[in-house]
Amino acid sequence: MGKILLIDDDPGFTRLLGDYITEQYPHLQVDICNNPLEALSFIRRSPYDLLLIDYEMPAMDGRKIMNFAVQAGTSKNRIVILSSRDADFLHDQCPMGSCLAVLNKFEVRQKAVLDMIFDSLNEKAAQNTATPTP
Numbered sequence: 170m171g172k173i174l175l176i177d178d179d180p181g182f183t184r185l186l187g188d189y190i191t192e193q194y195p196h197l198q199v200d201i202c203n204n205p206l207e208a209l210s211f212i213r214r215s216p217y218d219l220l221l222i223d224y225e226m227p228a229m230d231g232r233k234i235m236n237f238a239v240q241a242g243t244s245k246n247r248i249v250i251l252s253s254r255d256a257d258f259l260h261d262q263c264p265m266g267s268c269l270a271v272l273n274k275f276e277v278r279q280k281a282v283l284d285m286i287f288d289s290l291n292e293k294a295a296q297n298t299a300t301p302t303p
Contacts, residue, residue: 171197171294172215176208176234177223177251182274186221194287196294205229212238217247218290223274224252224259235268245269249286 173190177183183201190199200215202208205226212220212234220238224231231250239245248268252259259271269286272279 170298171218171290173197173199173219173221173290174202174208174211174215174217175199175221176202176205176211176226176231177221178203178205178226179223182223190287194291196291196298197287205231205234208234209237212241212243217243218294219286220248222248222250224250224254224262224271232262235263249283 171194175183175187177186180203183203187199187201190197200211200217202211206228208222220235220243222231222234222238231252235248235250238248245267246269250259250263250268250271251274252271253273253275256271256273259273263271270282272282
């Protein structure tokens with residue numbers, strides 16, 4: 170099963186996105202954390218195939234969480250930063266190569282990128298759970 174950690178201080182958004190992933194991608198499991206400081210213990214105790222991190226949160230912003238995750242051993246290619254900010258701002262804060270993607274979480278075209286990521290992860294998880302035939 171592909172494991173995703175969704176970190177965002179907006180419970181409405183995490184519920185909406187978490188339900189969407191669960192309904193559309195049956196081989197993905199979503200853990201939700203609405204407190205950025207608690208997210209650190211989630212990252213420490215369980216390896217995730219994908220981290221979805223909100224950039225703007227109280228107490229600790231998404232870039233700090235991203236840096237913590239990378240130091241804890243998470244590949245940069247498994248981290249997506251989500252924000253309501255425009256692309257120029259996000260790319261200034263998280264330049265190319267610092268993570269898999271930076272996306273505006275409210276733009277429809279950006280949702281297509283997330284779906285491509287979810288499709289790929291779901292397909293890989295399905296292959297890993299398939300039973301080989303003799």
